[in-house]
Amino acid sequence: MNTYEAQAPGRINLIGEHTDYNLGFAMPIALEQRTTVRFEPDDTDRITLHSEEEGDGASFALSAAPGDVDGWSSYAAGVVWALTQAGHRVVGGSMKVHSDVPIGAGLSSSAALECAVLLAMNAATGTELDRLDVARLAQRGENDFVGAPTGLMDQLASLNGALDRAMLIDFLDSSVEPVVFDLDTHGLALVVVNSNAAHQHSTGEYRSRRESCTRAAGELGVGSLRQVQGVDVLDRIGDETDRRRVRHVLTENDRVLDCAKALNSSDFGRVGQLMTASHASMRDDFEITTEHIDLIADSLVRQGALGARMTGGGFGGCVIALVPSVDSEKITEAVASDIAKGGFPAPTIFTARAGGGASLQRNE
Numbered sequence: 001m002n003t004y005e006a007q008a009p010g011r012i013n014l015i016g017e018h019t020d021y022n023l024g025f026a027m028p029i030a031l032e033q034r035t036t037v038r039f040e041p042d043d044t045d046r047i048t049l050h051s052e053e054e055g056d057g058a059s060f061a062l063s064a065a066p067g068d069v070d071g072w073s074s075y076a077a078g079v080v081w082a083l084t085q086a087g088h089r090v091v092g093g094s095m096k097v098h099s100d101v102p103i104g105a106g107l108s109s110s111a112a113l114e115c116a117v118l119l120a121m122n123a124a125t126g127t128e129l130d131r132l133d134v135a136r137l138a139q140r141g142e143n144d145f146v147g148a149p150t151g152l153m154d155q156l157a158s159l160n161g162a163l164d165r166a167m168l169i170d171f172l173d174s175s176v177e178p179v180v181f182d183l184d185t186h187g188l189a190l191v192v193v194n195s196n197a198a199h200q201h202s203t204g205e206y207r208s209r210r211e212s213c214t215r216a217a218g219e220l221g222v223g224s225l226r227q228v229q230g231v232d233v234l235d236r237i238g239d240e241t242d243r244r245r246v247r248h249v250l251t252e253n254d255r256v257l258d259c260a261k262a263l264n265s266s267d268f269g270r271v272g273q274l275m276t277a278s279h280a281s282m283r284d285d286f287e288i289t290t291e292h293i294d295l296i297a298d299s300l301v302r303q304g305a306l307g308a309r310m311t312g313g314g315f316g317g318c319v320i321a322l323v324p325s326v327d328s329e330k331i332t333e334a335v336a337s338d339i340a341k342g343g344f345p346a347p348t349i350f351t352a353r354a355g356g357g358a359s360l361q362r363n364e
C-alpha cells in the first residue's frame, strides 16, 4: 500500500481578530511549527489515529456523523465527514500524527490537523481541490461536526502561508495578498508569550460574540458588518454591549488595513501602535481578554516592546509582541518576572518567523 504524507502549519494572527466571520480583514502569518499526517490507506472503513502527542488508538468510522466522535480526533473525523458531504471519496486506513504546534494556545493546532488530514486524504483518493475549497471543507468540519462556530482565517492561513510573508486576507472574497514580513532585516523579532491558559471555541463566549455581530447586522439591515461604513452607525444599535462589539469589528478592520500599509513602508513603530490599540479594543469593546492576558500585554509594552496584543479567539492563549532583537532577552525575562509577581503560571516564550503553507510531502 502507498503512504501519503502531508503537513500543515499553525498560525499567528498579527492583527484582525473576530473579523473573519464578519467578512472583514485579518493579517495572519503561518508558523514554522506544523502538524504532519502520514496516511497509510487500507481496505477497512475506519480511520485509526496514532498521535505522538495525544496517544494511540483513537478510531472512527468513515460514516461517523456529528456527535459520534469526541476530543481531538473529532477534528480529523470532521473533515472526513465534510469531504463525504461534498460528494468526495474517502478511504479508511491509519494516520500517524505528529505536531509541534502548541495545543489549545490560540495558534490553530486544530486547523493544522484538519488541513494536513485533508491533504493526505485527497492525495490518497486522487481528489484535486484548490486551497480555498480545502479551507472551506476544513471549516465545515469544524463548524458542523465539531460544533465550533469559527470563521475561515485559520485554515486560509495554514494553507497559504509563505516564508517571511504575512497574508492580508479579505474575507469578502477570501482573497489572500502577501505582505513582506521580514523582521530580521529590521533588527526586530516577533515574540510569542504563551500564557499556558488553554482556551476553547466550542464554548459559549466565542459563539455569543458571533451572535452579537449577527444581531447588530440585522438591526442595521445589512447581511454582514462589512457593509457598514464608519462608526457613525453605532448610534443605531439599541443594545449597548452589541454596540461595543460592532465598534471593535469596524475599528479592527481599519487597523488591519493601516497595519498592512505600515508594514509595506517598514513603519514598525506604527505597526506596534496598531497592535496595542487592537489589544485595547479586544479588552474593552469585544471583551475577550482576561486579567492574565492583559497583564502579559501591558508588561510587554512597559518593558520595551513596540506593541503587543493577544492573538486568536481569546480567553487565554498567546500574546504576541514586536520587539527590538537586541532587547528580546531582557524584555522576556522582565515579563516572566511580572507574570510570576501577578501570581499566574509560568509562560512558555518563543520567537516566531513567518513560515510556508501546508503541502503534500511525499507519496511512496
Ligand code: GLA
Pocket: 013, 016, 017, 018, 019, 020, 021, 150, 151, 152, 153, 154, 201, 312, 313, 314
Ligand atoms: C479563532 C477562529 C477564527 C477567528 C479567530 C478570531 O481562531 O477559529 O476563525 O474567528 O478565532 O479572530
